[in-house]
Amino acid sequence: MANRPQQLMLPSSRTYSRTEFAALRARVQGVSVSTIARLYFDPDTAPYAGGLDQVESFLRTMRDELVQLALLHGSPVLADHLKASIKKHGSAKLTAVTLRMVEQASRLAAAVPTGNHPVGLWFRPLIALRLTAAGIPTLGALIDFCNLRGGSWWRAVPRIGLLRAQVLIAWLRRHADSLGATVADDVDPVDPLEASATVARVMLSPAGTAVATMLAPLERVAVPHALSGGEGPHGTGKRGTNRAPVFSYLRAAHDLDAVRAYLHRYRDRPATLRAYTRELDRLLLWAITVRGTALSSLTVDDCEAYKDFLASPSAAFVGPRTARQSPRWRPFATASLSPDSQRYAVRALRAAFDWFIAVRYLAGNPWQAVNDPVTVRRAHAMRIERSLPAGLWIRIRRFVEERSAGLDATGPRWRAARAAALLMGDSGLRNTEAALARREQLRYVPADGEVPASWELEVLGKGRKQRTVPVSDACIAALAAHWRDRELDLAAPPPSAPLVAPLVIPATQAAQRRHGEDQAQSGRAGYSGNGIRGLVNWAVRQVREQLVITEDERRQLADTTPHALRHTFATQAAVDVPLDVVQRVLGHASLQTTTIYVQAEKKRVRRELVGYYQRMAGAGAPRSEHD
Incomplete structure (x- = not known):
């Protein structure tokens, strides 16, 4: 009896996931249990949590149960083969082919995925x-x-x-x-930089109103002739009612041509170009789809209506931030704009229409009769309250320095983040300025009398204004360490290289196109503005989670952005450094802007008023008979 092969009797079969089937296939093909556990199972959950023996036992039980189901539901030929294997070996010995047959016959053992499954x-x-x-x-x-x-x-x-x-x-x-749900039909994973430019069209309904089949940005939208502001082929369509009757300085056949000509003026100012493109995107799509009129036919009434629309855009115009090439792109990322953003939009459009008049494309500017949206005049236009207190900033610097000295896999990322953070926190650079800073703009200045030797960096800042900022020794040390990770020497640099750059550029065609293959191979490709922002944000999150700080400090770090490091520099420097020096380093056009960083004055006002209130409260107390 003991030598006779016994048929294994199992309880009612459990279900198995796709990952578990893949693990069993690997085991049948001779992959070691340790490798299977590492590739297919979560180390914190069963069966891996019980060790390698538990994993092997689980796979053996799974195999036997699948075999029993195959004996019940499989073909006679498969059943005879399995019975013979069990009789000879005591359990079924499977090959890759027979396992596939077993899986097909044992579909009852396959789990059905549901939405709440991890x-x-x-x-x-x-x-x-x-x-x-x-x-x-x-x-x-x-x-x-x-x-x-x-x-x-x-x-x-x-x-x-x-x-x-x-x-x-x-x-x-x-x-x-x-x-119980499915992925939408238009969610096809494609690389936006590789995808063909699908043109979104705005069509006319039989009633003559505009219908947007898909909202799209200026570079991809196609407008019907009747709403283009220009004459269509063979005399179809009509010119915008506000088109200038005299010779135009533009070779613009319609409104889209005129808008693109205006934006082309800012091709060397990427930030301004993005902002103006956004505002004209929104107005053009609103005019043709909501108002049913050409851009060159807008009246004062239309402009007033659009100003109201900015306060609460319709749902069709709002969507999550995504690439402009995506069919899910929408003109607005939020359901409402702040008063300041509304005011900026109106002023930007007024300036654009002034230019259309200057080049004799339009006869008049309806925006000149539209008042700016009402805004609250704030005492401090910049959110300097996000600047970090001196004590917290010092502890953060020490923490990041310690992490940067690590030899683990995160060490290079910490060193890059430290270099970027010190460019902003010690030199007052803006996020984009730090991303665009290059080694050829960094120079060593020898000692001059009582002035010690130092480093300084030429920066091309806001409004294309060039300025020179000092660079701290700590920042130089951080940059040198980051450059060693890039297999470069800060003291013997190549002719051109960014100060901070990603160590690894993905081998995707999109990444190679964005950075340029020659740059990717030579190390000359730097971070984008968004990339360096993400790097510093990652470091701030790590600090918030790992550094021992108070709850108030943790809340403050939750609201800290890379730009807050520039505010931190300005706030701390304004205490001991003359304001005109701080103004020059920050690149402010007006000294009045720099004075908002003088926190000592603000604290003195609070201190004096608190004392005044206390004195007044004491004066109001009831007097004794002897007073």
Whole structure:
């Protein structure tokens, strides 16, 4: 009896996930249990949490249970083969081919994915870890995330590339019935830089009103001739009612040509170009889809209506921030603009229309009759309250320096973040200025009498104004360490190189195109403004989580941005350094702007008033008979 092979009797079968099936396939193909545990199982949950023996036992039980289901539901040939293997070996010995047959016959053992399942149940641990780190814990959350962000969703999840995103989307759609939701049809993972430029059109309905089939930015929108502001082919359409009757200095056949000519003036000022493009994007789409009129036919009434629209844009115009190439792009990222943003929009449009008159494209400017939106005049236009107190800033600097000395995998990232943070916190650079700073603009200045030797950096700042800022010794040391990670020598630099640059540029075509292949290979490709902002934000999050600080300090760090480091420099420097020096370093056009950083005066006002209130409270107390 003991030598006779026994048929294993199992309890009612449990269900298995896609990841567990993949682990069993690997085991059948001879992959070691330790490798399987590392690749397919979460170390904090069963069966991995019980050790390698537990993993091996789990896979053996899974195999035997699948074999029993295959004996019940498989073909007679497969059943005979399995019975013979059990009789000979005591348990079924599977090959890759027979395992595939067993899986097909044992579909009853396959789990059905549902929306509340954790992503780790169905995807490999590395993928699940990256998804959960991005705030996507469940399959349902992943579907919502994809539908919210569109085809470029994967770009918001670190190290989830285009090909893997395509596989995940296909899997989610395949299981849409059991998940109870599906990924939208227009969520196709494509690289925006590789995708063809789909032109969004604004069509005319039979009633003659404009219907937007898809809102799109200026570079991709196609406007019907009747709303273009210019004459269409063969005399169709009509000129805008505000078009100038005299010879125009522009070769603009319609409003889109005129708008693009205006924006072309700012091609060498990227920040200004982005801002003006945004405002003209919004006005053009609103005019043709909401008002049903050409840009060159707007009246004062139209402009007043648009000013009201800015305070509360319609839902069709609002969507999450995404690439301009995405079909999910929308003109507004929020459901309402602040009064200051509304005022900026009106002023920007008024200036654009003034230019259209100057080049004799338009006859008049309806925006001149529109008042600016009412705003609150603040005592401090800049949010200097975000600047860090001196004590906290010193502790943060020490913490980041300690992390930068580490030899682990995060050490190079800490060293890059430290260099960027000190450029802003010690030299008062803006975020974009730090990103654009280059080694050829950094120079060593020898000692001159009582003035010690130092380093200084030439910066091209706001409004294309050039200035020179000092660079601290701590920042130079941080830059030198960061350059060593890049296998470069700060003291013997190449002819041209950014001060701070990513160590690894993804091998994707989009990244190579963005940085340039020659730059990617030579180390001359630097961070973008958004990239360096993300780097410093990452460091601030780590500080908030790891540094021992008070709850008030933790709350303040939660509201700290890279630009707050510039405010920190200005606030601390204004205490001991003459204001005209601080003004020059910061690049302020007016000394009055710099004076808002004089916090000592503000604190003195508070101190004096508190004392005054206390004295008044004492004077109001009842007097004794002897007073």
